[in-house]
Amino acid sequence: xxxxxxxxxxxxxxxxxxxxxxxxxxxxxxxxxxxxxxxxxxxxxxxxxxxxxxxxxxxxxxxxxxxxxxxxxxxxxxxxxxxxxxxxxxxxxxxxxxxxxxxxxxxxxxxxxxxxxxxxxxxxxxxxxxxxxxxxxxxxxxxxxxxxxxxxxxxxxxxxxxxxxxxxxxxxxxxxxxxxxxxxxxxxxxxxxxxxxxxxxxxxxxxxxxxxxxxxxxxxxxxxxxxxxxxxxxxxxxxxxxxxxxxxxxxxxxxxxxxxxxxxxxxxxxxxxxx
Numbered sequence: 341x342x343x344x345x346x347x348x349x350x351x352x353x354x355x356x357x358x359x360x361x362x363x364x365x366x367x368x369x370x371x372x373x374x375x376x377x378x379x380x381x382x383x384x385x386x387x388x389x390x391x392x393x394x395x396x397x398x399x400x401x402x403x404x405x406x407x408x409x410x411x412x413x414x415x416x417x418x419x420x421x422x423x424x425x426x427x428x429x430x431x432x433x434x435x436x437x438x439x440x441x442x443x444x445x446x447x448x449x450x451x452x453x454x455x456x457x458x459x460x461x462x463x464x465x466x467x468x469x470x471x472x473x474x475x476x477x478x479x480x481x482x483x484x485x486x487x488x489x490x491x492x493x494x495x496x497x498x499x500x501x502x503x504x505x506x507x508x509x510x511x512x513x514x515x516x517x518x519x520x521x522x523x524x525x526x527x528x529x530x531x532x533x534x535x536x537x538x539x540x541x542x543x544x545x546x547x548x549x550x551x552x553x554x555x556x557x558x559x560x561x562x563x564x565x566x567x568x569x570x571x572x573x574x575x576x577x578x579x580x581x582x583x584x585x586x587x588x589x590x591x592x593x594x595x596x597x598x599x600x601x602x603x604x605x606x607x608x609x610x611x612x613x614x615x
Contacts, residue, residue, distance in 0.1 A: 341597045343458040345604040346522055348515035349596070350463040350506055350539070352390070355526035355548030357448040357464075357485055357589060358476065359441035360555040362389060362526060362548050365467075368433040369400070372426055377413035380406060382552065389549040390500055390527030392467050392493035393434065394427045401426075431471055438468065439475040445547050445555075447590025449484030454593070463509035465491040465533075467499065489513050501532035506539065519608040522599055524592065526550065531580040540599050540609045543577030546570045546587035550577065583609060 355362030366385045373380045380400060388399040400406055401418040410418045455462055464487040466473065473492055480486065489512045496504035506523060515521055523534025523541045526548020534541035545551070550573025551558060558566060574585045584595045 341600065343455065343460050343596055343600045345520065345600040346458075346460050346596065347517075347520040348461040348463055348510060348513045349455055349522045349524060350465060350509050350534075351487065351589075352525040352527070352530050353464060353466040353468065353473075353476070354438070354441070355389075356445070356524055356544055358444055358480060359438070360443075360445050360547050360588075361551065361553045361557070362386075363552070363554060364437035364441040365389060365393070365396075365434065366552070368430050368437045369396070371433055372430040373400070373406075375429070376410075376426065378406060378409045386549050386552055388529070390467050390525070390529035392499035393430060393469065393472075394423060394493070395499055396467065397426045397430065398423050431469060434468065434472045435475060438472055439479070442476045442479040444480060444483045444485055445589050447588060447592070451589055451592055452485050452487075461489075461513040461515050462487040463489040463491070463513050463515070465505035465509050467493050469493050470495070500529045501536060503533055503537035506533050506537040510537070520603050522596065524589070528576055528580040531577055531582045535581050538609070540603075541582050541584075542592065542595055542599075543574070543580070543582035543585040544588055545574035545577060545585055547589065548573070550574075581610075 351357050354364060366382055369385045370380055384403060388396050401410060452462060470492045489509050491505045491509045493499050496508050498504050510516060510518060510521060518538035521539045523539045525531055525534065526544040531541050531543055551569045570587060577585045586592060586595055
């Protein structure tokens with residue numbers, strides 16, 4: 341079946357098309373907080389994953405436990421100057437960590453080729469800044485994935501969960517209406533973004549932030565534990581309002597076939613009333 345009823349598909353990056361388990365941001369955030377005498381956990385680093393990194397750092401500093409640790413270590417509460425300083429420090433760490441985690445998730449290159457053959461435009465948006473993406477973009481292109489548009493954190497007035505990055509991508513792609521477009525994301529804040537934009541939204545449960553394990557670590561789990569973790573991630577995406585949830589980009593073909601048929605039949609996606 342052709343997918344040409346879909347005007348555009350907009351993908352997230354980490355945990356969606358690269359970096360199975362969305363590990364790079366966690367590694368960088370844990371390191372930069374540790375360098376400032378505050379230990380944060382993997383779970384804490386993942387709570388606001390998908391937000392622009394400045395917003396993510398601000399949210400971490402606002403968590404009661406972390407705020408208390410910061411006061412104990414520094415004698416005063418964290419300020420916006422601290423947010424900026426941590427963001428400036430995390431950017432080169434993120435660039436290095438992301439570069440090391442730029443392997444495409446299996447199925448991403450093949451799906452990209454199918455979309456192009458069917459005339460579907462490919463966009464992307466990310467919580468990474470342009471500097472953080474500098475090494476990722478050519479590495480992804482070498483592996484067969486090169487979206488037509490990349491919108492980075494800081495390039496719109498607000499980031500996720502607002503729809504502004506998604507809308508910017510659609511404007512630059514010349515793709516409309518939003519109800520004939522699809523957003524693919526592994527994080528709940530990205531689901532919110534796609535719904536607010538008025539697009540069809542698909543969540544990825546196994547490859548992203550919800551499970552938070554590399555492909556190898558996930559495969560090493562017992563079947564029961566693997567299923568439990570993926571089911572929990574899927575439930576969070578479903579609660580956020582995703583129209584579909586599958587495990588990874590490799591499973592998107594049948595979902596996009598179904599969405600294309602629904603668009604061709606004149607159906608519009610259900611809309612989120614408020615965030």
